[in-house]
Amino acid sequence: xxxxxxxxxxxxxxxxxxxxxxxxxxxxxxxQARFPSRRRARRRPDTGTEPNSLYAAQFRLATLVLSVxxxxxxxxxxxxxxxxxxxxxxxxxxxxxxxxxAWQRARAANGALVLxxxxxxxxxxxAVYSEAAxxxxxxxxxxxxxxxxxxxxxxxxxxxxxxxxYLAAWRKLLRGGFLFPCRCSRKDLxxxxxxxxxxxxxxxxxxxxxxxxxxDEPIYPGTCRRFQGNIPQLPGPTSSELDTPEGINWRxxxxxxxxxxxxxxxLGPQRFVAGKDFGDFVVWRxxxxxxxxxxxxxxxxxxxxxxxxxxxxLLKSTARQILLNRAxxxxxxxxxxxxxxxxxxxxxxxxxHDSLSLRALRQRGLTPMNILSAELPVEG
Numbered sequence: 215x216x217x218x219x220x221x222x223x224x225x226x227x228x229x230x231x232x233x234x235x236x237x238x239x240x241x242x243x244x245x246q247a248r249f250p251s252r253r254r255a256r257r258r259p260d261t262g263t264e265p266n267s268l269y270a271a272q273f274r275l276a277t278l279v280l281s282v283x284x285x286x287x288x289x290x291x292x293x294x295x296x297x298x299x300x301x302x303x304x305x306x307x308x309x310x311x312x313x314x315x316a317w318q319r320a321r322a323a324n325g326a327l328v329l330x331x332x333x334x335x336x337x338x339x340x341a342v343y344s345e346a347a348x349x350x351x352x353x354x355x356x357x358x359x360x361x362x363x364x365x366x367x368x369x370x371x372x373x374x375x376x377x378x379x380y381l382a383a384w385r386k387l388l389r390g391g392f393l394f395p396c397r398c399s400r401k402d403l404x405x406x407x408x409x410x411x412x413x414x415x416x417x418x419x420x421x422x423x424x425x426x427x428x429x430d431e432p433i434y435p436g437t438c439r440r441f442q443g444n445i446p447q448l449p450g451p452t453s454s455e456l457d458t459p460e461g462i463n464w465r466x467x468x469x470x471x472x473x474x475x476x477x478x479x480x481l482g483p484q485r486f487v488a489g490k491d492f493g494d495f496v497v498w499r500x501x502x503x504x505x506x507x508x509x510x511x512x513x514x515x516x517x518x519x520x521x522x523x524x525x526x527x528l529l530k531s532t533a534r535q536i537l538l539n540r541a542x543x544x545x546x547x548x549x550x551x552x553x554x555x556x557x558x559x560x561x562x563x564x565x566x567h568d569s570l571s572l573r574a575l576r577q578r579g580l581t582p583m584n585i586l587s588a589e590l591p592v593e594g
Contacts (some may be wrong), residue, residue: 252357299329491530
């Protein structure tokens with residue numbers, strides 16, 4: 215039997231996929247290809263019905279080739295991208311398009327892709343949504359090298375378990391003089407602004423839920439801006455004595471008129487002006503949790519992310535995160551913002567659009583190709 219050429223072909227496939235050498239044994243691939251030795255073949259002649267016939271060996275080889283083809287190649291570059299779903303609902307078509315783009319860019323760069331579960335909203339995050347996100351991403355054909363299901367060098371990959379990292383970043387900002395305490399409630403802010411705004415929805419400054427990264431949130435009126443974390447106008451310890459931020463909102467002070475510019479790899483040059491396009495923003499909530507902005511920056515730096523692929527609704531958040539990176543001494547990743555998928559009325563998709571969730575579309579019989587190749591309207 216010509217078993218050796220089959221093994222040589224297998225080796226060539228593994229080399230092409232970046233799976234040569236010891237990683238094959240670690241993944242148990244060779245255990246699927248237990249070809250008979252020549253000595254054993256001579257003792258047990260092929261009768262056409264033996265399970266160790268050449269046909270059986272070829273069948274096992276074909277099965278192994280398919281298994282290898284479905285695996286992500288091992289990273290060979292310094293590129294590190296990430297998928298960062300929030301388990302507050304089922305993923306929808308817009309998520310699928312963005313996450314697929316992130317995966318394709320990581321593959322094109324021969325880099326690594328990280329799955330990070332952003333579950334900082336204790337009221338809305340559910341384990342069932344985390345499990346569904348992983349299942350839906352796998353169904354789409356997306357693969358990653360590190361994550362809550364795989365582990366990795368920067369575990370844990372679940373934000374609710376990374377509090378120590380966020381506290382360290384908060385302390386550094388506080389002691390650097392970048393933060394001020396804010397006692398304003400939602401009602402106070404609405405009164406100062408003259409009318410209710412989207413920040414009055416769940417996730418606003420005093421909400422117990424996750425502070426949503428709305429790029430069109432109102433500019434903070436500066437009510438508490440005169441306070442510093444180390445002056446006695448507010449009762450309590452000074453910044454040098456503070457060790458935890460609980461009990462009050464903490465805002466990052468921006469310098470009015472400061473221009474933040476960056477080159478987006480998809481949408482081109484971007485320019486935002488502090489005090490005009492965005493104001494002082496929350497980095498820690500009074501309920502004891504970090505904001506999206508702080509957690510995102512701290513995690514991207516800790517996990518050595520080199521490119522952030524996400525929706526265009528977070529362009530203004532990128533300007534805020536650039537300021538945080540500068541204050542914390544972190545290097546900015548590259549940015550790639552995808553245009554947003556909208557419904558037939560031109561409204562941005564949200565997790566409340568159950569009919570366009572991946573789970574619902576799968577139940578209707580659609581395939582990943584149907585979803586990823588469909589002509590869908592986009593914003594802008």
